[in-house]
């Protein structure tokens with residue numbers, strides 16, 4: 001506690017004072033041991049780091065200015081020229097761009113595998129494989145990987161495992177306890193929780209995190225700033241309450257979507273119809289507010305009419321805030337390539353926020369009605 005304040009202070013400072021040359025010399029020797037300059041350690045960021053590492057049940061963690069920076073640091077720290085990565089297919093788009101665009105320039109190659117069967121990872125391993133990259137569930141169709149099995153496999157071959165845990169947060173899944181080496185999440189989503197901060201968390205062993213601090217973290221220079229760290233500290237206080245509320249509302253919205261005639265299928269890891277439901281129940285405690293449904297639209301125009309007609313649910317990327325959001329898969333493709341016969345093209349990703357279930361359901365219902373009157 002500082003000055004008996006209930007809420008923690010924001011240490012908005014770039015640098016720190018030393019009283020003696022000896023103290024300064026020691027700080028230069030080991031910047032991870034003391035406050036020197038806020039590209040390294042900062043007290044407000046440290047408060048956040050302690051809480052986030054505890055949530056992940058990890059020895060240590062670093063907080064970045066984005067989830068993408070956390071991914072980049074974790075990956076870069078574990079490859080050199082000529083190495084090979086095995087990644088689950090369709091990881092987060094900027095993870096894939098790190099592999100395919102940036103690392104490819106250094107002759108580091110990546111093999112993408114269907115992560116539903118662990119054998120696929122083993123088959124892809126080469127003598128120069130240094131990373132198995134996982135994202136479970138992913139953020140569109142929620143495909144899972146068996147984290148315990150992946151960690152065991154990687155240990156056998158002396159390969160580092162990295163898992164993107166953005167969908168679950170550490171409240172609903174703790175990959176470190178399954179043996180995963182490095183776990184990351186976009187704190188922009190549920191940890192921030194108010195759609196006002198971009199941030200990322202990377203957790204792991206002390207040895208690994210210390211090594212990343214002294215190299216990638218300091219070099220990339222994308223550590224979180226004190227004010228943003230403070231916003232995440234604030235978000236953390238209500239995280240469990242928000243997650244409970246959002247999960248409960250999501251189940252009501254799913255029931256509504258499944259009961260009508262406008263939706264072909266709902267995809268949600270904690271729904272019995274989910275094709276990896278047993279694995280989801282085994283390794284996750286909850287599934288939160290992100291779900292996908294396949295809308296029964298005959299044309300692109302119908303998909304667009306549905307989305308454009310929503311009055312309360314906002315059309316925007318990301319998730320984890322207080323407001324419900326929607327993204328149609330069709331927004332990511334050209335009108336010419338849209339084919340209503342392909343269910344994936346009719347996917348709508350819905351994030352259920354903190355509103356009342358009835359408020360969200362009424363909005364969806366009136367948009368379904370407008371879609372139908374839009375005709376074919």
Ligand SMILES: *Cc1c(COP(=O)(O)O)cnc(C)c1O
Nearest residue numbers: 066067068092139166186188199
């Ligand atoms: C949003 C997201 C990221 C990237 O996080 P940013 O904070 O946007 O940089 C990484 N992985 C997943 C699964 C995400 O949804």
